[in-house]
Amino acid sequence: xxxxxAEDLFLLREGLASLxxxxxxxIAGAVGDGPSLLRALIELRPDVAVVDVRLPPAHTDEGLRAxxxxxxxxxxxxxxxxxxxxxxxxxxxxxADQAGGVGYLxxxxxxxxxxFTDALRTVARGGTVMDPEVVAKxxxxxxxxxxxxxxxxxxxxxxxLIAEGRSNGAIAQRLVVSDKAVSKHCTSxxxxxxxxxxxxxxxxxxxxxxxxxx
Amino acid sequence: xxxxxxxxxxxxxxxxAAGWAATLPLVMLVCTVYWGLRxxxxxxxxxxxxxxxxxxxxAAGLAAIALIGFASCAFALCWRxxxxxxxxxxxxxxxxxxxxFGSGAPHAVDLTAGLVMLAFGTWLVPRTVGAHSGLARRxxxxxxxxxxxxxxxxHAVDTAAAExxxxxxxxxxxxxxxxxxxxxxxxxxxxxxxxxxxxxxxxVAESRENSARALVELRALVAGINPPVLAERGLGDALRALxxxxxxxxxxxxxxxxxxxxxxxxxxYFAVAEALANAAKHAGARHAHIRATYSAGALRIEVTxxxxxxADPARGTGLRGVERRLAxxxxxxxxxxxxxxxxxxxxxxxxALSSQKISSC
Numbered sequence: 001x002x003x004x005x006a007e008d009l010f011l012l013r014e015g016l017a018s019l020x021x022x023x024x025x026x027i028a029g030a031v032g033d034g035p036s037l038l039r040a041l042i043e044l045r046p047d048v049a050v051v052d053v054r055l056p057p058a059h060t061d062e063g064l065r066a067x068x069x070x071x072x073x074x075x076x077x078x079x080x081x082x083x084x085x086x087x088x089x090x091x092x093x094x095x096a097d098q099a100g101g102v103g104y105l106x107x108x109x110x111x112x113x114x115x116f117t118d119a120l121r122t123v124a125r126g127g128t129v130m131d132p133e134v135v136a137k138x139x140x141x142x143x144x145x146x147x148x149x150x151x152x153x154x155x156x157x158x159x160x161l162i163a164e165g166r167s168n169g170a171i172a173q174r175l176v177v178s179d180k181a182v183s184k185h186c187t188s189x190x191x192x193x194x195x196x197x198x199x200x201x202x203x204x205x206x207x208x209x210x211x212x213x214x
Numbered sequence: 215x216x217x218x219x220x221x222x223x224x225x226x227x228x229x230x231a232a233g234w235a236a237t238l239p240l241v242m243l244v245c246t247v248y249w250g251l252r253x254x255x256x257x258x259x260x261x262x263x264x265x266x267x268x269x270x271x272x273a274a275g276l277a278a279i280a281l282i283g284f285a286s287c288a289f290a291l292c293w294r295x296x297x298x299x300x301x302x303x304x305x306x307x308x309x310x311x312x313x314x315f316g317s318g319a320p321h322a323v324d325l326t327a328g329l330v331m332l333a334f335g336t337w338l339v340p341r342t343v344g345a346h347s348g349l350a351r352r353x354x355x356x357x358x359x360x361x362x363x364x365x366x367x368x369h370a371v372d373t374a375a376a377e378x379x380x381x382x383x384x385x386x387x388x389x390x391x392x393x394x395x396x397x398x399x400x401x402x403x404x405x406x407x408x409x410x411x412x413x414x415x416x417x418v419a420e421s422r423e424n425s426a427r428a429l430v431e432l433r434a435l436v437a438g439i440n441p442p443v444l445a446e447r448g449l450g451d452a453l454r455a456l457x458x459x460x461x462x463x464x465x466x467x468x469x470x471x472x473x474x475x476x477x478x479x480x481x482x483y484f485a486v487a488e489a490l491a492n493a494a495k496h497a498g499a500r501h502a503h504i505r506a507t508y509s510a511g512a513l514r515i516e517v518t519x520x521x522x523x524x525a526d527p528a529r530g531t532g533l534r535g536v537e538r539r540l541a542x543x544x545x546x547x548x549x550x551x552x553x554x555x556x557x558x559x560x561x562x563x564x565x566a567l568s569s570q571k572i573s574s575c
Contacts, residue, residue, distance in 0.1 A: 053446070054446065060445065060446040060447065061446040061447060083442075084429075084433060084436075084442070085433055085436075085437065085442045087442075087443055087455050087458075088455065088458040088459060089443065089451060089454055089455040089458055092458075107429075108426050108429045108430070111422055111425070111426060137458075137459060140461075
């Protein structure tokens with residue numbers, strides 16, 4: 001799997017590259033600023049890109065802007081955005097095209113490398129991955145309001161994991177329950193939130209995120 | 215030496231302030247020409263000079279009185295024996311003239327001098343009075359301004375110092391302590407890695423946990439100093455992000471064509487954050503609305519909520535702090551919050567916007 005890495009700090013860039021190589025990814029390119037990221041994404045067409053939000057030259061949100069621009073030119077180009085902080089505003093911009101192939105994670109998540117590389121593979125497959133902190137913000141806001149308030153605690157836990165972009169299998173493993181129990185919770189959640197049930201994992205994530213963000 | 219220097223520094227300023235009041239020594243000089251060089255005329259001229267320098271307003275007043283006196287003197291002399299009813303012009307001028315010259319017949323020189331003086335005095339008096347009341351007003355304004363600047367500067371310095379102390383303490387108790395713990399457990403891991411691999415693995419997990427916590431703490435610290443969206447996108451998007459994260463459902467209406475100076479943006483951002491926090495915490499509001507505009511050289515943000523009202527900047531420290539921070543930029547905070555609500559908080563900060571356009575607006 002070919003990856004482009006965009007990170008301006010040399011140590012982090014090298015660290016990410018060696019971590020990914022260890023997990024069998026091929027580094028197609030490693031860049032350190034916004035304009036070269038856009039060029040790399042368009043020319044190299046990687047299977048997935050890992051992009052730091054803040055990049056030179058202005059050290060604002062060049063990475064995010066370059067990724068969004070690349071996805072305008074190449075719809076669905078898989079991009080995993082990393083940042084030291086996560087914002088609902090940016091999540092909304094990333095999800096706006098509903099095309100999937102998007103991830104948005106805190107840089108801290110790189111520490112647990114399996115989780116990080118799983119997320120990267122999900123994004124490369126066209127899936128959607130959201131940082132637990134974004135999901136927590138979404139849920140905190142809706143906690144007191146229906147219809148999320150009608151969910152049981154366990155159902156809310158499952159909902160959060162769905163919103164983070166995890167599959168039924170991953171959710172079952174995380175909560176130490178059976179796959180069947182998870183899919184039962186899912187059916188109940190989708191009914192309570194009045195969402196159409198969906199077998200497609202990505203469409204399921206997008207539907208839940210859209211519901212929580214509305 | 216210092217005293218001399220300060221007099222030299224003040225002198226030009228005093229002279230400029232004297233302005234119209236300098237008419238007094240001028241009038242006295244004319245008197246000297248008229249009456250000749252005598253000890254009392256010289257004294258009068260010198261005295262006039264001193265008064266002009268020390269108390270320009272008094273000098274201006276005296277000059278005006280002297281001019282009117284001269285004019286009416288001359289007039290009285292000219293018209294004394296004519297058809298005007300007695301006392302009309304005489305009242306002010308004639309006794310003075312009589313006192314100085316004794317009574318005598320009117321003279322053509324008196325008439326001419328009187329008419330010139332009268333014209334000059336009529337022209338001069340309103341100007342003198344106007345200029346001096348203007349100067350006094352301006353002076354009072356400047357004194358107020360200096361007082362205000364001294365106060366806001368002290369607040370700004372105090373706030374910055376308190377903020378730095380907080381950052382120092384947070385770093386010291388947080389990230390620094392965690393890095394030390396990290397170093398210690400890495401050293402322990404190094405010792406245990408061959409003899410007790412299981413314990414070493416547990417220590418490594420602990421270290422990772424510690425570094426993750428340090429990151430969380432640093433993130434919170436950074437958000438309190440300079441919110442990341444503000445740094446990355448400017449005030450408009452930072453307010454949008456704030457609205458999204460607010461515990462109260464908040465709508466935004468933002469019309470900011472360009473970016474304001476960074477310190478102004480930060481002050482405005484924290485003002486809105488405080489208003490939204492109050493809406494949720496104290497007013498129990500369900501909805502809030504942020505409206506940000508820029509017009510007539512000022513940034514104006516209005517935060518409205520449908521809570522129970524009763525917010526008072528004089529009581530809470532939060533809004534008071536916001537007010538002080540805004541005052542550093544000559545900004546103001548206005549609160550309308552009747553019991554029962556709604557609460558409307560308006561901040562206005564005069565500032566210039568940068569020439570750089572915001573692409574996302």
